[in-house]
Amino acid sequence: MTGITDLDVLLENMSPILMDGDFVFCTQHVENEISVEFGSLLSLKPLATFMESEGLTMVIEKRIADTEKLEYEGVFKCITLTVHSSLEAVGLTAAVSGRLAELSISANVIAAYYHDHVFVPANKAEAALSALANFSNK
Numbered sequence: 001m002t003g004i005t006d007l008d009v010l011l012e013n014m015s016p017i018l019m020d021g022d023f024v025f026c027t028q029h030v031e032n033e034i035s036v037e038f039g040s041l042l043s044l045k046p047l048a049t050f051m052e053s054e055g056l057t058m059v060i061e062k063r064i065a066d067t068e069k070l071e072y073e074g075v076f077k078c079i080t081l082t083v084h085s086s087l088e089a090v091g092l093t094a095a096v097s098g099r100l101a102e103l104s105i106s107a108n109v110i111a112a113y114y115h116d117h118v119f120v121p122a123n124k125a126e127a128a129l130s131a132l133a134n135f136s137n138k
Helices: 006-015 040-043 062-067 092-102 122-137
Strands: 022-027 048-052 054-060 076-081 110-111 117-119
Touching: 006 092, 022 062, 022 076, 054 062, 076 122, 092 110, 092 117, 092 122, 117 122
Parallel strands: none
Antiparallel strands: 022 054, 048 054, 076 117, 110 117
């Protein structure tokens, strides 16, 4: 199934939903890719990972980070845009982050194969969800 590329169609049909749970961004320093112990990484049940030069970034549930005594800054909620967006779609991230910026809400967007996922501060999640839901009401 091919994802949608038309920005107007994406915005009209994105139907944002708020995922259950609180999420945090953590990092683990690794000497090289081989030194990552995948068993211990998988036990953290990361929702997303990204290898940066400074370390491995992980998005994990807050309760797991607290249990494992991992450091993090900020607690986030995840809003999933349920429309199947193409990885080649132009402007969706800009439109979403722009709408949230108007409300002084930070947006950490992760594009996955089928959907885009927007991590917003937990205390602003309802306002963010409402703002994104209003795209389809225009």
